[in-house]
Every structure is written in C-alpha cells, then in structure tokens.
Amino acid sequence: MRKWQVSIAACFLIAALFVPLLVPTDYTLQILFRVFLFAALGLAWNLVGGYAGQLSLGHAAYFGVGAYGLALFSQLGISPWASVLLGVVLAIICAAMIGRVSFRLRGPYFALCTIAFAEVLRLVAKNLPSVTGGDVGVQVPLLFTQSTIRSFYWSGVLLTALAFALSAWIERSRFGYYLMAIREDQDTALSVGVNAARCKLWALLISAAITALGGALYASMFLFIVPDQVLAMDISTEIAIVAMLGGAGTLLGPLLGSVVLESAAEIFKNVFKEAHLLIYGVLIVLVVLFMPEGIVGTFTKKLGLYKKAPSAPFRAPLPSTTEEESQRIAVDE
Amino acid sequence: MFNWLYAPLQAILNGLLTGALYALIGMGMALIFGVMRIVNFAHGAFLMMGMYATYVLFQATGVSPYYQFPFAGVLLFFVGYATYMGLLRRIRGQVDFMVILLTMGLALILVDGAQLVFGADYHQINIPLLSKNVSIGSEMSINAPWLVSFAIAMVLVCALYWVVTRTMFGRAARAIAQNPYAAPLMGIDVHRVQAIAFGIGSAVAGIAGALLLPVFYLFPEVGNQFKLKSFVMVVLGGMGSIQGAAIAGLVLGVVESLTSLYWGNEWALAVDFVLFILVLSLKPSGIFGSQRA
Numbered sequence: 001m002r003k004w005q006v007s008i009a010a011c012f013l014i015a016a017l018f019v020p021l022l023v024p025t026d027y028t029l030q031i032l033f034r035v036f037l038f039a040a041l042g043l044a045w046n047l048v049g050g051y052a053g054q055l056s057l058g059h060a061a062y063f064g065v066g067a068y069g070l071a072l073f074s075q076l077g078i079s080p081w082a083s084v085l086l087g088v089v090l091a092i093i094c095a096a097m098i099g100r101v102s103f104r105l106r107g108p109y110f111a112l113c114t115i116a117f118a119e120v121l122r123l124v125a126k127n128l129p130s131v132t133g134g135d136v137g138v139q140v141p142l143l144f145t146q147s148t149i150r151s152f153y154w155s156g157v158l159l160t161a162l163a164f165a166l167s168a169w170i171e172r173s174r175f176g177y178y179l180m181a182i183r184e185d186q187d188t189a190l191s192v193g194v195n196a197a198r199c200k201l202w203a204l205l206i207s208a209a210i211t212a213l214g215g216a217l218y219a220s221m222f223l224f225i226v227p228d229q230v231l232a233m234d235i236s237t238e239i240a241i242v243a244m245l246g247g248a249g250t251l252l253g254p255l256l257g258s259v260v261l262e263s264a265a266e267i268f269k270n271v272f273k274e275a276h277l278l279i280y281g282v283l284i285v286l287v288v289l290f291m292p293e294g295i296v297g298t299f300t301k302k303l304g305l306y307k308k309a310p311s312a313p314f315r316a317p318l319p320s321t322t323e324e325e326s327q328r329i330a331v332d333e
Numbered sequence: 334m335f336n337w338l339y340a341p342l343q344a345i346l347n348g349l350l351t352g353a354l355y356a357l358i359g360m361g362m363a364l365i366f367g368v369m370r371i372v373n374f375a376h377g378a379f380l381m382m383g384m385y386a387t388y389v390l391f392q393a394t395g396v397s398p399y400y401q402f403p404f405a406g407v408l409l410f411f412v413g414y415a416t417y418m419g420l421l422r423r424i425r426g427q428v429d430f431m432v433i434l435l436t437m438g439l440a441l442i443l444v445d446g447a448q449l450v451f452g453a454d455y456h457q458i459n460i461p462l463l464s465k466n467v468s469i470g471s472e473m474s475i476n477a478p479w480l481v482s483f484a485i486a487m488v489l490v491c492a493l494y495w496v497v498t499r500t501m502f503g504r505a506a507r508a509i510a511q512n513p514y515a516a517p518l519m520g521i522d523v524h525r526v527q528a529i530a531f532g533i534g535s536a537v538a539g540i541a542g543a544l545l546l547p548v549f550y551l552f553p554e555v556g557n558q559f560k561l562k563s564f565v566m567v568v569l570g571g572m573g574s575i576q577g578a579a580i581a582g583l584v585l586g587v588v589e590s591l592t593s594l595y596w597g598n599e600w601a602l603a604v605d606f607v608l609f610i611l612v613l614s615l616k617p618s619g620i621f622g623s624q625r626a
Contacts, residue, residue, distance in 0.1 A: 053428075055429070057433075101610065101614045104614065107429045108370070108433065111372070111429075111433055112372065113609075113610065115561070116564075117606075119561065119603075119606050123600070123602055123606070126599065127597075127600060127603065233557075277444075277445045281440070281441030281445065282438070282442060283438075284435070284437065284438030285435060285442065287434075288438065289423060289424065292424070292431055
C-alpha cells in the first residue's frame, strides 16, 4: 500500500512539473500554486498532527514568522533568499519555545495553547507598527525575477515534493515509529523508553521549518502582507483541515486533501462570494461524521489494503477516568 | 486631591461591568467543558446567533433587548440541544481531535451562514437607555445599559450556579463529569443530561449576545473574540469549575480595562493570551479552581 502511495505521489508531482507548459493562464497557475502550497503545509502539519497525534492549531505562527522574516530581514538589506533562510531559523527558534511550553499539555489543552501562541504573535505584529508595519502591512521582495508565476508554481511543487519525501522517510524511520507510538499511547511509549518530549519537539521543528518556507513563498507571491492575513487563525485551521480531510497520519492524505479542499473552495467562491468558508464547514462536518479517518484513511480501510491485524481474543474494558486521573490529564510530568 | 485615583477606579468599575458579561460567557463554556470535556469552538458562533436573533426581533417589534433576551436564550437552548443530539452524540468517545474539528466546522457554517443571510455589514441598535448615565460622586460615571446588563448577568450567574449545585440535573451533570462510566449505572440518562447541559451552555452564550447587542457592534465574526476569551476564562478558572470561570470573567474584565488604560486598547487581548499561557504552563489547574471537574 505504501509503495502505491509513494508512486502515485511521485507520478503526480512529476506530472505537475509539466503543467505550466500546458496551462497558459496565470490565474489557473496561481490557484494551482495554492493547491501545492497547502499540500506542503498539510504534509508539514501531518508530522505533528498526524503521526505524533498532537493537534496543533497554531501553525500560522510559523507561517507568519516565515513570511515576516523574509519581509523584515530583506528590509535590513539582506538578500531575499538569505532572508528566507533567516526566517526559517527564526521560525525554528519560535517552535522550540512554543513546543517546550505546549508539549507539556495534552489533548484540548495543547490545541488551545498553540492557538494562544499564534494569537499573541499576531497581536504583537499588529501592535508594533515600528517593527512590522502593523496593520498597514509591509512590503515583501519578489523571490523570482523571471516568469514569476511559473517560478512560484514550480517552487510550490518542489516544496511539496520535499515535504513528501521527508514524510515518506520519517514514516519508515525509527523516529517516525516513535512518533506513532506517542500518538497511540504516550504513557506506554514513555514506559518503553521513547523520549516523548524530544521526539515531539523534533517533529515540530521540522514541521515549523517547512511551514516557514511556505509562508515566505506565499508572502513573496502577494508582495505585501498584514498580520491578519499571514498570522490569522484561518491559516492555522486551513492547514489542519487540509491534512485531516485527506487523512491525518497518511502520506497521501494532505496532498489529496489540498486538491479537494482548494478546488472546492475555488469553485464555491463564485457561488457564495464572501461566505466561501461555508463549504469548509460543511466538508469538515461531513468528514468528521462519516469519514473520521479522512479520505485516504477511510478508503484504505474499506478496500482492505492494509493487512488485517490479528484480532484480540477479548475486548479490553474501557479505561476508567477516576478523579485523580482526570486531574493528571492536563499536565504531563 | 484623589484625582490620580479616579482613572484607575473608573477603569476597574468598567472592567467589572464588562466582566459580568464575560463571566456569563465563560460559565456557559465551563459547563460544557466540565460535563463533557468538549472544547466548544462554536461557542462564539452561538453568541453571534443570539445577537442576530435579538437584532431581528428588535427590528420587528422595537422591544428593548433588556426585555426580550429570554427569547435568545430559549432559541439557543434548542440549537445547543439539537447540536448535541444531532452531531456531537454521534462522535462521543472519539478523540478530542474530532470534537474540536466538528465544533470548528459548525462555527464556520454558522458564521458564514450569517454572512450569507445578513451580509458582512456592521449593525448597531439605538435604544433610549443608551444616552443615560449614572454618576458616582463627581468624577465617575457609568453608562446605564452596562449597569442593567451587569444586574441581569449577575442574576443569571447565580441562577446557573444554583442549578448546577442544587438541582437534580446539576447533580447528574456533576456525576457524569466525575465518572462518565459509573454515571449511567446510577440510572442517569447520560445523553439527555449532556444535551441539556450543552443546551444551557449555549443558551447562556445566546443571552450574553443579547445583552451585548445594545453596547456593541454586530457583525458575523463578532463571536470569535468572545470564543477565545471564553477559553481563557475556562483555563483561568480551573478546568470545568463554573464558579471559577465566573470569577475569571470578572478578573479578565478588570485586567483588560486596566491594560487599556495604561498600555492602550490594542494590547488587551494580547494580555489575555499571555495570562492564559502563563496559567497553562505554571498552574494548569487554574488560579481559582477547586480541582473538581
């Protein structure tokens, strides 16, 4: 099954490289750039949210830091590509700090904490106009000087390929198995010697780096950014939804999710005008109710593409949540 | 001679008045979180629905929101009840992930639905009460609508506290919060109690929306900031402790008001979140919370 997923994705990405030769309009390429950008972001999110099972709803923080890194460092006279790199480094530092605090929390508390960090960054960017330009925004240098839209498109495809290759490698590495063990049962993973804190942090650092790259590309494409655009919670949720719609914790999921979601959003944009997020809402509710494992997850299960695990001789009883336990849930010692 | 005192005192007073509404919103969230461990991302959307319902009724009848707020409460109770029975009940027992996603999707549908129906414009209503002020001493004054909403909110906060601590429903709800597996064995209809709890939590948000309408702007995304604040209150107050959330609401109002006074309005929300992160990382059981679920 995994071979199939990898080869499908490889064919898809190689085919995608030739699309600009066939599609002449800039508008279509711009939409396709968005599809690949969010596929890459979804794949990056998938490392933390899918494999490690930590529902991050604050990836806009890294996205925004990447975008602002490019804009602000290049204002200091540093060349654009070096600024991108510095932005990525800055995002990794942010991720290290956010991760240290938020990974001590579990479940909904973790999700809320990541939201809070992203919101603090957004508000700081809004309220410090002398540094970030505030609500007025800041100009972003163009990363490519020749045949711009095509170059952006190609770099989007390459970023997706990078994220995909990294995910495919991590999925089969010892590190990836550690992450999945943490997702399935963190206490058991700890008890067999998995350093959960370090593994989760590394996953977040890699994820943040790719997300920041995506943010820089996005910003450079728009040439102009404001905090409510690149640091907004909408970005965080869109990234998470892309991955979960396709199937969190699967290789092909985020790719498929991005294709489905972005094209649906584009189609319905003309029908619903400003209210095009409505279709996101409907898609999310439908997926949660009928395909809780996402498109890829549900289909692989339906088609029986995975080898069946030997069934247990009896069903384990439900875990009891006693009072002491529910107190313990919030903190992770 | 006490001139330097008046500005902060006025700020604290204003903070308490806003805080009462926060307390109402936070208590609704704490009830839902405490009983069901559901982080309700649609809480702000429910508040927005309450505001629009009140707005529509006000435009049709001209009755002041301070008289017709129960309408929003009843409407939102049924919306909440139906949400639990129709959607959330089907995914109980799945990971928190799914619950968060579902309520987030629902919020998107409600907010963008409102945008489709009412448009993205800002609305505001005008009632005679808005121009009245109550002065305290010579230096301080309170806008009358805030005083009315403070009184209504405080009565509701006390009523909600009474319902949760003294009635059969409240006892059943707390039993579920303590042990969701033993509660049904004691003859508690878990789904029914949870649906009612969700309904009451949503109704409280709707009423808070109705009370906010005269003193605030109305637009489809109005609920987002209150949703985020209600998360802050639930964490500050101690997870699921409804009295803690009420106190946290008042504290949050005062903190925001003082922040606005000394640093400027734009930092108020940032201070909320910094407080939130500090509490989560230093004392996750909350500042005011008894450890009870």
